[in-house]
Amino acid sequence: MNTMNESLHHTATVCAVCHDQCVSACPVVEATHRMSAYPSRLAMLALEVHRQGLPVDADLSRALLDCIDCGACLEGCLYVDRPNDVTPVVRWARQASAQYAPSGLQAWSQRVQATGSPYPGVSEQLAALKSALPSGEHSSPPLLLYVDAATLHYAPAMALAALQLLQSAGKLNVVLADAVYPGGEWYQYGQQDDFVAAARRLAGELAAIQPAKVVALNPYSAYLLREVYPAQAGVRLEAPVLTLAEALVDAIHGLPGAAPRKVFLVQSACESYRMGGGAGQALLEKAGAQVSGKRDELTFREMSYPDGEVFGLEPDPRLWIQKRILGAFQRSGAEVLVTTSPMALPALRAAAPGHPVMDLATYLQGPG
Ligand code: SF4
Ligand code: SF4
Structure with a gap:
């Protein structure tokens, strides 16, 4: 030991x-x-x-x-x-x-070892996303949009919207990675050897691509690649790693006309507690939205969704968190709940049928 x-x-x-x-x-x-x-x-x-x-x-x-x-x-x-x-x-x-280790975690690890992803259907989602990449020759180094397995599983439409947003911001040379599982649950649950192997696998793929920067669509992946890989796996990526909000904050100039303006923002917990509060609010305000339920009015727990899967823990504490978030959303009077967390998207939609819940990329794209 x-x-x-x-x-x-x-x-x-x-x-x-x-x-x-x-x-x-x-x-x-x-x-x-x-x-x-x-x-x-x-x-x-x-x-x-x-x-x-x-x-x-x-x-x-x-x-x-x-x-x-x-x-x-x-x-x-x-x-x-x-x-x-x-x-x-x-x-x-x-x-x-x-x-x-709980059986759920063991089965999870076996699926990753066998298929590269803990979730089913991820390779099909990745192939569909690759087919949406613009073709043509580019002289500048690529931007790597890192779409992890959780995003492909929980929020594939968010990945497509992000790709289109980056293209409309002038980022035409975009590539995707094949190593879609960054090892977050292995890190959280102490499977250190598997976690280090996942970090090295992704770092190896990035070293071959040599992107100018990495935009990680799932904020938890940005946190892993940027802060946890160097500190806990001895893996340092050469390219800077940004969240989608960080990547877009200087490239967004106004919302599309009919987009709802009063927004309740739910970030991933790692942005709130471990990454200095996240760039979501700054991005939305720069785009012209009015962010209600801000940090000075609420605690982070009313506006943050936990990252990663929960194994062997009943009842699932995320149900309590969903209740708190939706209560704060309803009290805020916002027109739409917008989240940076791909995992939060289907969970909050299911918990609040009839309420508009969108991912950040789809919201910024605007209606239609
Ligand atoms: S308040 Fe909580 S986190 Fe802080 S020292 Fe006490 S037990 Fe630890
Ligand atoms: S709040 Fe509770 S569940 Fe969350 S990190 Fe602290 S001890 Fe763990």
């Missing part, structure tokens, strides 16, 4: 002796009412694993699954200026009990 390094040990100790100021922000505690899901209890468990004070078994593995890596506790942390992030501590402890 890898030993817990000094930095993780410090992080774990700070949370373990704390009185959980952040607990009211944690959607898993709200959903499950399990005291073992309190961030400080997760830190205590990890410290016990470190000092080998607990048997590494299925019970331990089960308890350590009570974190979806959303980062909401960062917003509630009593260390306001430098919140203490418990999630790497939980991931470290999960690695120690990896042999007891």
Whole structure:
């Protein structure tokens, strides 16, 4: 077993002796009412694993699954200026009990190993998207639009809209990657070897393409490629990596005429908690939208959707999050809910039939 390094040990100790100021922000505690899901209890468990004070078994593995890596506790942390992030501590402890990984995660990994994607139908979606790429010779280096498996599965129309938006912004030399699974769940659930392999596979493909920049359509992929790959997998990409909002913020000049203007923005949790708040609001305002339910009026948890899949955790805390988001949307009086998260799109649509819910790219394209 890898030993817990000094930095993780410090992080774990700070949370373990704390009185959980952040607990009211944690959607898993709200959903499950399990005291073992309190961030400080997760830190205590990890410290016990470190000092080998607990048997590494299925019970331990089960308890350590009570974190979806959303980062909401960062917003509630009593260390306001430098919140203490418990999630790497939980991931470290999960690695120690990896042999007891939930069946859902094992089946997930088997699908990725066999087909390159955890979801069915992704290679067909990718082929359809490739057929929409403009043809012709280009002298400038390409822009790589990174469309991950989750986006192809949950929001294929978002990928096509993003491609068309980039083209209308003058980016004609666009290419796509074949390595569609960036390894996010493997990272979240502590499958470090598989995660590093996924990072290296994608980095190898990008090294062959040599794009001028990478635009990652799923903000969680941008976070992985930009921040997690170098820090946790030792993989540094040469090209700058941007979210779609970051890539478009200087290239958008006004919304198409009939687009609804009053917008409630839902970002992915990694943008809110780990990437400085995201560029969605700035982009929408630059395009002429009025963003209601802004950061100074709401907490991030009412406007952020968790990234990645949840394994072995019932009830699913995302249902609580959906309820909060939709309540805030309805109170805001906005005409449309716009999200940067491909995973949030079908979930929020299903939870709010009759309410307009759009992805960022489709919204910016405008009606028709
Ligand atoms: S994240 Fe902050 S508030 Fe929450 S348990 Fe850790 S130190 Fe305490
Ligand atoms: S990352 Fe999310 S699920 Fe995990 S302890 Fe923090 S708030 Fe709870």
